[in-house]
Amino acid sequence: MSKVLEGLNQEQKLAVTTTEGPLLVIAGAGTGKTTVITRRIAYLIEKKLAKPSEILALTFTEKAAGEMEERVDILVPYGYIDTWISTFHAFGNRVLQENAIDLGLPPDFKVLTRPAQILFFQQNLFAFDLDYYRPLANPTKFIEAMLTFISRCKDEDISPQQYLRYVRKLKNRSLRNSKLSVSQYSRALRPLRGLQSAKSKITKEERKELEIETKRQEELGKMYQKYEDLKSAAGLVDFGDQVALTLRLFRTRPKILKAYREKFKYILVDEFQDTNWAQNEIVKILAKPKNNICVVADDDQSIYRFRGAAISNVLDFKKTYPKAKIVTLVENYRSIQPILDSAYRLIQHNNPDRLEVREKINKKLLAIRPETGLPPKEIFAETSSEEADLVAEEIKRLTEYSLRTTAKTEDKKAIVGGRLAVDKLQYKDIAILVRTNAQADSFLRSLNMKGIPHKFVGSSGLYEQPEIRTLIAFLVSLADFESSLQLYTLATSEIYTLPMEDAIAAASFAKRKGKNLHWVFSKINELEPELEISEKGKEIIKNINEDLIVMLEIARKENVGKVLFEFLKKTVYLSHLDQEESIEAEVKIQSIARFFDKIREFMTLSNNNSIRSFVEWLEVMRMAGDDPATVEFDPETDAVNVMTIHSAKGLEFQVVFLVNLVSDQFPSRQRSEIIPLPDSLIKETLPSGDFHMQEERRLFYVGTTRAQDSLYYTWARDMGGKRIKKVSPFVLEALDKTVSEAQLKKLEPLERISLFEGAGEQKEQVRAEPQVIKLSQAAIDDYQTCAYKYRYVHVLRLPILRHHAVIYGAALHEAVAAFYKAKMASRKMSLIQLRTVFENAWISEGFLSAEHEERRLLEGKKVLEEFWRREKDSKDIPTFVEKEFRFGLGDTLIRGRFDRVDVKGKKVRVIDFKSTENRNQETLAKDAAKSIQLKVYALAYLKSQKIIPEFVGIYDLETGLVGGYKPTKELLTKTEKEIVETAKNIRENLKEDKFPANPKYFGRVPACTYCAYNSICPFSLTRK
Missing domain, CATH: 3.40.50.300 (P-loop containing nucleotide triphosphate hydrolases)
Known part of the structure; x- marks a missing residue:
């Protein structure tokens, strides 16, 4: 077999x-x-x-x-x-x-992300023929809704022309048939506001409302068409496209x-x-x-x-x-049968809108695991904060034991899921699943108070993370001196830690005097005795003032990304997080990296990369609903996983807590579409029942079936509102009860106080050994250059502003690749088109000055002109350009991309595009011989095609020179051993979470000299 x-x-x-x-x-x-x-x-x-x-x-x-x-x-x-x-x-x-x-798309067309789509629409807002959907008092009110409408049209395979034909048909029917009933019209145009009449004829008032509704639909159709025209003219596509x-x-x-x-x-x-x-x-x-x-x-x-x-x-x-x-x-390899039975009881309430009923098949899941176990447990608390505290207390108890044995014991405390616990349960085996991001806060607080390692993985919520709120506060404080609230946030953040009593005193004084907090901070030594600030507070405020002055000077010349990075360097915030070596610090670094991704996205869209421009853009994005995800799920980090159920789809955990299970929160309240599609245009089969309740029930089902061994349903009757909450009906459905029999658990006063015992004393955190190491040639090169650099780039993914040489080379690469792809498709690319690709790939980042950037851009255009003249009439056509490869070496996966491959019979040439300073073929050949990238290319081709390339080399885009060598089997065998050894070392480093600082030397010069992290690395030799 x-x-x-x-x-x-x-x-x-x-x-x-x-x-x-x-x-x-x-x-x-x-x-x-x-x-x-x-x-x-x-x-x-x-x-x-x-x-x-x-x-x-x-x-x-x-x-x-x-x-x-x-x-x-x-x-x-x-x-x-x-x-x-x-x-x-x-x-x-x-x-x-x-x-x-x-x-009709340009070869370098750009894909609009959702934020970019919103910005594009806003910039062209008054090019649309809008009335109802562009109220002058709030012109941007419906932008997000209109884009959602367009996305839904594309999901349903409805073009602008089809939508406009539909509206014209409705208009014609309405004009021709004065006896058209409201119910008939309502079925075609859903929903009609306030028209529920079943009369055979409609009144003048009702007809007027119908005409208004038709006009709105026509406005939408024209808007959709105009949006597509504008986007096409700009060489853009969106996700729906x-x-x-x-x-x-x-x-x-x-x-x-x-x-x-x-x-x-x-x-x-x-x-x-x-x-x-x-x-x-x-x-x-x-x-x-x-x-x-x-x-x-x-x-x-x-x-x-x-x-x-x-x-x-x-x-x-x-x-x-x-x-x-x-x-x-139906054979389930994940969960014990009592959990599966609860899930099945729950989901049957979605009948008859299920395949099991429609197609008469059996979907009842059967556990393959022999353990019997216990049904879901219930935790019923007085308040939401006590619910979170009880969950944290239970996790603390559970982590002293394991779930993987069937022995018997009288010690009830040592039993989890019906089985004796022997080995310690790891934190990463536990998940707290919430319905919304906001619900996570109280559980994160309680876990922190208990010193339990944890991480939050949300489908949104990046801007609300404390470290990101701090960075936004810094940027707004520079862009707008009137923003006292943001300066207050910055001053009290963990970067400056201004004592709260001093912050409140300064803010209150500013309010009394009708001044902003910037003014108060700038005159802090002149306001005594009317304003009393501690000596420590004065020193901190002095530091804040000095930092803002320095950053303002930098902001006059540099873009927002450079300013923020310099701020992080000056305040040593990144260095502090790096040296903290905790999961919490690592998560903060990853969040900061994601925020820099947003800045980079802004810089690719905007012609003005100033702080003020970014702050304005960010405000527009947030008002339109842009809320990026927090950090990604990392199964190798030993910490309790707090995440939304949507984020947990496809995952599994030994223990799952489904929390905040009260009516009005789970199921959540239904939110109707702001601009719905008419029913008659929807091609899909819609359910006969309450679709919102059914979808919420399916979400509850997904949460339930994430649990392998033990499942908890938890809720509180006091969620902070005026009314006492009832348990979610889904809990009762899953447990086959009409009322919950759970006993209310109350924490006694001393217990509530003792929850703070050991606050901030998180347990030692261990990174689990990864099953598979995934490496690129760049990752291998980084590790061999310095293991600590590998940690910065590939483990922490620490944000950096790319060097101008990287920007320059990447833009050249993009243009050259587009040229060769056109050639492969038997299309000629003009010099103007080539330069356009280059300009579109250009990012204003890392340059020493505007003049430096302008000269580099001009230099790139000259290089491309020479390249175009060399290549335009060449008969030498690549076989592959930017072709992905992947191969395995035991438990190590290597993936990458060939720049260019030429195949002529059994002769294969693999070429890497570079922009180098080499001015002769000899030095280029020497560089090629040292290149780990070319060795990986040759090995990848051998592994995938069973052929050793005849030649691997570097094509210098600046000079047109090619330098390289013929790889041998002995060389590739040695390369394979080096990669396996590198992967083994990385695995050990990850397991111990310790990466040595061992920079390679280039002659007498250490790699630290060229490292983008030398300003924050505690081991950088450039500091000695």
Whole structure:
């Protein structure tokens, strides 16, 4: 039997080995759906039914796509250079990049993120013919709603032309038929405000309201069309376009569609229940004519669908492929049976809008694990803060024991989930799942008070993290001296720690005098005795004043990113966090890195990179609802996971606490769409029941099925409002009760006081050893240069402003790659087009001055002109450009991207593009011989294609010179050993969370001299 099939049950084997025709896999929670998909891919490759590049695997999230890739890497025993495992949006973007010219897009088109989309719309707001949706008192009021409306149209495969045709049809019907009833019109235009009449005729007043509503719909249609026109003219696409334009391309370019159909012999779709109508259409059109398509779905875990259309695409799949084979996975490898029984009792309340009822199949999950265990426990508290304290207390108890044994004991304290606890339970095995980000605060506080290591993973909430609030306060304090609140936030932050009594006194004085806090701080020594500030407070305020003066001077010349980075250096805040060596500090660093990503995004969009401009942009983004995610989930960090249920999808934990389970919070209150799509335009099958209640119940089901061994339902009757709260109906449904029998737990006064015992004394934190080490050639090079630098870049992901040489080289690389891709597609790129790609890739970051940047930009254009003249008439066409590769070395995965590969028969040349200072071929060849990147390229090609390249080298874009060498088998064997040894060392360093500072020397010069972190690194040799 194939190793790929080892350990699979009969249904899983059937799903993996069914290789002809359409296949629907209905996979319940914990039944191994990802295992089935990845084993199926490996099976198709092993049986030589398809090459890796001939399998298209699509999923819903980047996290799921990454996990799928990683598992396939482990299963497939050799490397490969072209895979198509991605989200729908990433797939669409790749197709658009390969065929941009056929859609009238520039080769370097930009994808608008949501914030960029909002900014683009705002900048063009008065180019739209808007009335109702652009109230002059608040012109930006409906921007977010209009963009959501456009996104929904694209999800439903509705073009602007289709929407306008629909509105015209309604107008014509209304004008022709004076007897049109309100109920008839209401069905077409949903919702009509205040019109519920069932009369056969409508009054003049009602007709006027109908005309107003039609006008609003027409306004939306014209707005949608104008938005598309403006976006197209600017060479931009949004996330919706990545699917909508790909679908249009396949429908209007039969030759291109034929090429992709021939390319993909097999199509797999994960989380099929969460795909929208347009995504489903792409899959159907690509699968023809052989229809070798496998979709994996579980309607009970659909938590992202429009109006709860959880089974719409699954029903459409059965309609499209009536002879499709159906495999149902019900053997659960994750949870004990009592947890599964609770989940099943709960989800049956969504009947009849479930596949189990519609298709008459059995979806009751059966635990494979032999342990019996206990049903979910209940914790019922007086107040929400006591609920959080009780959860923290229970976690403290649990972490003294383990869950993995079936021995008996009389010691009830040592039993968790019905089993004796022997080995210590790790913090990372525990999750507190909340419905919203805001609910996490009280639990984070209680965990902190107990000294329990923890981390918060939210789908939003970055701007509300204390460290980010501090950075925003600093930027606003520089941009607006009238903002007393932000200066107060900055002064009392952990950077300055101004005593609270001094801060309050200064703020109160400013208010009494009608002055801002900046004025008070600037005259702090002149205001006594009227304002009394401690000596410590005066010293801190003096430091604040001095820092702001210095930063203001820097801000006159530098962009917002540079100013913020200099502030972090001057206040040694980053250095302090780096040396703290705690999970909390690490999370703060990662949050700061994400904030710098937002700054970088702003700088790519705006022509004005000043602090004031950024602050204004950030305010617009926040008002429009932009709220980035906090840190990513890291399974290797031993800390209690506090996260939203949405963030927990696809994860599992030994112990799960579902918290704040009260009515009005879970289920949450329904929020109606501000600009809904008319029902008659919706193509999906909508549920017959209360779709909001059903979706909330599915979310509760997802939370419940994350638990492996022990599950807690917790709530409090006093959540801070005026009314006493009732337990969530979902708890009663899951436990099959009409009323909760949980006893109210109250903390006695001394117990409440003792909760503060040991506050801030977090337990020693250990990073779990990663199962797989993932490395790029850059990561290998960084580690070999200095292990401590590797820690900064790849573990902490510490934010830095990129060096101007990196910006320059990246922009050149982007332009050169675009030129070669056009050449590969038999298209000529003009010099103007080449320069445009270069300019669009340019980022104003890291330059010494505006003059320096301008000269560097001009230099780049000259380099490209010489490149264009050298290459425009060359018959030498690359085989691959920017082609991804990946291969495994034991438990180490290496991934990267070839810049250029030329294949002529069995002769292969691998080229790396560089902008160097080498002015002769000899020194270029020496640099190539030292390059770890070229060695990894050669090894990657050997692993994936079983061929050692004849030549690997560097193409100097400045001079046109190429320098390199012919790699030998001995060299690549040595390189492989070096990589394995490097990965082994990294694994040990990660396990111990200790990376040595061992900078390489270039001659007599240490690597510290060129390191971007030398100003904050405590071991930097540049300080000695």
